[in-house]
Amino acid sequence: MNELLSTEEKRAVIELLYQLADDDFIISYRGSEWLGLAPHIEEDVAFSSISQDTMGHAAMYYQLLEELGEKDRDYLSHARKSNERKNAVLLELVNGEGHYLHEPRYDWAFTVVRHYYYSQAKKVKIESLKQSSYPPLAAAAVKISMELHYHLMHWTVWFTQLLNAGGEAKKRMLKAIAKVEAEFEDVLSLGPLSKEIVKAQLIEEESRLLLSFHANINAVFNDLSIPYKGEFTSLSGRGRFGEHTEDLSEALNTLGEVYHSDPGAVW
Amino acid sequence: MNWGNGFTKGEQNQLLDVLHKVKDPEIDSVSIIELGMVEKIDGDKQVIHIYLLPTFMGCPALDIIKSTVLKALASIEWIQHANVYYLNDPPWTSDRVTPEGRERLKEFGIAPPPKIDVMKGGWEVSCPYCDSLYTTMENLFGPTACRSILYCKSCKNPFEAMKPLSTLM
Numbered sequence: 001m002n003e004l005l006s007t008e009e010k011r012a013v014i015e016l017l018y019q020l021a022d023d024d025f026i027i028s029y030r031g032s033e034w035l036g037l038a039p040h041i042e043e044d045v046a047f048s049s050i051s052q053d054t055m056g057h058a059a060m061y062y063q064l065l066e067e068l069g070e071k072d073r074d075y076l077s078h079a080r081k082s083n084e085r086k087n088a089v090l091l092e093l094v095n096g097e098g099h100y101l102h103e104p105r106y107d108w109a110f111t112v113v114r115h116y117y118y119s120q121a122k123k124v125k126i127e128s129l130k131q132s133s134y135p136p137l138a139a140a141a142v143k144i145s146m147e148l149h150y151h152l153m154h155w156t157v158w159f160t161q162l163l164n165a166g167g168e169a170k171k172r173m174l175k176a177i178a179k180v181e182a183e184f185e186d187v188l189s190l191g192p193l194s195k196e197i198v199k200a201q202l203i204e205e206e207s208r209l210l211l212s213f214h215a216n217i218n219a220v221f222n223d224l225s226i227p228y229k230g231e232f233t234s235l236s237g238r239g240r241f242g243e244h245t246e247d248l249s250e251a252l253n254t255l256g257e258v259y260h261s262d263p264g265a266v267w
Numbered sequence: 268m269n270w271g272n273g274f275t276k277g278e279q280n281q282l283l284d285v286l287h288k289v290k291d292p293e294i295d296s297v298s299i300i301e302l303g304m305v306e307k308i309d310g311d312k313q314v315i316h317i318y319l320l321p322t323f324m325g326c327p328a329l330d331i332i333k334s335t336v337l338k339a340l341a342s343i344e345w346i347q348h349a350n351v352y353y354l355n356d357p358p359w360t361s362d363r364v365t366p367e368g369r370e371r372l373k374e375f376g377i378a379p380p381p382k383i384d385v386m387k388g389g390w391e392v393s394c395p396y397c398d399s400l401y402t403t404m405e406n407l408f409g410p411t412a413c414r415s416i417l418y419c420k421s422c423k424n425p426f427e428a429m430k431p432l433s434t435l436m
């Protein structure tokens with residue numbers, strides 16, 4: 001099947017797969033940092049299950065990259081430097097103040113909004129990827145979509161309940177929405193090869209993905225009687241172009257520690 | 268489940284017997300055949316290929332299941348070499364669980380995946396202990412990727428159910 005791809009198409013598939021893989025990989029890592037710290041025990045179970053599923057999605061995209069002749073999936077996930085990563089910057093930002101091991105004062109509102117917005121964006125992309133011209137990606141999308149259904153259900157409950165709660169909860173949520181929207185342009189960007197990606201019919205163009213996203217989110221904001229601006233920027237950098245924050249370098253150092261202690265080990 | 272044409276009926280039965288002994292390490296009363304995870308058996312006596320479908324993609328049991336299958340196949344003397352692969356296409360869906368598999372799950376205290384269309388409202392899950400439909404969802408996410416936690420208001424037992432997975436989702 002790979003032989004059927006032209007050189008340009010292959011470059012485009014690889015570029016898109018890195019975006020999808022790196023997004024799921026880093027947000028799953030940020031999710032795993034909440035283990036033991038979530039607001040209650042049921043959430044701890046749910047959130048770790050979601051993070052585990054999401055890491056499974058990343059692993060599968062890295063597997064597809066391996067099959068296209070990139071390095072092995074352990075290397076791709078653990079050993080690539082910050083400037084080689086294609087994830088959206090929003091997904092790499094720390095969960096809040098403090099550190100996992102010392103006085104974590106993580107921001108639950110930011111986490112709920114980030115995961116909710118990300119799941120909505122992922123849903124839009126996955127629906128489009130089901131029609132991808134690259135069959136392994138279309139098959140993966142069908143598989144991921146079934147698990148994503150539950151993730152989106154979960155984050156929708158948190159998102160709407162905290163906003164409906166009013167008071168302090170609503171205040172924090174609105175602040176988090178502003179923070180997430182300031183970075184969100186990056187999430188729905190297809191990066192430097194967007195033209196090639198769309199030309200190869202791997203996924204719909206950015207403007208169409210954005211329209212679907214706005215339509216889905218707008219309906220939810222309407223029900224909540226909250227005005228939806230939907231104006232996105234890439235405040236801290238454009239991850240699709242390899243621009244990243246110190247937060248990512250630190251995360252990569254931590255998560256790569258075991259891998260770098262013995263890169264040849266079989267896990 | 269599909270067969271390539273490299274095996275006699277007797278060999279097929281022998282393979283099925285052995286694969287029936289491979290259980291999900293997290294639900295050890297149910298075999299991978301009953302869970303509908305075996306998609307295709309191909310090849311011949313020289314090289315046999317087993318194609319499995321993962322249930323949930325991040326499931327940490329997948330590697331264990333793969334190595335258990337290889338060990339199980341090693342007990343058949345006429346097999347020279349065996350390969351085990353995971354496929355994403357077709358996707359595993361919960362309607363692949365066989366009627367026997369659904370019974371085994373109940374014996375383990377896990378309600379089998381509900382057959383209803385999850386897109387139309389909530390699911391209706393009957394209690395694996397007393398069959399009552401008077402149950403509530405406590406947590407969509409359970410101790411493993413494929414399970415949810417519920418509560419039976421009739422017999423007052425907490426129980427788990429396999430999450431339905433459907434391509435309609």
Ligand SMILES: [Zn+2]
Binds near residue numbers: 396419421422423424
């Ligand atoms: Zn009961």
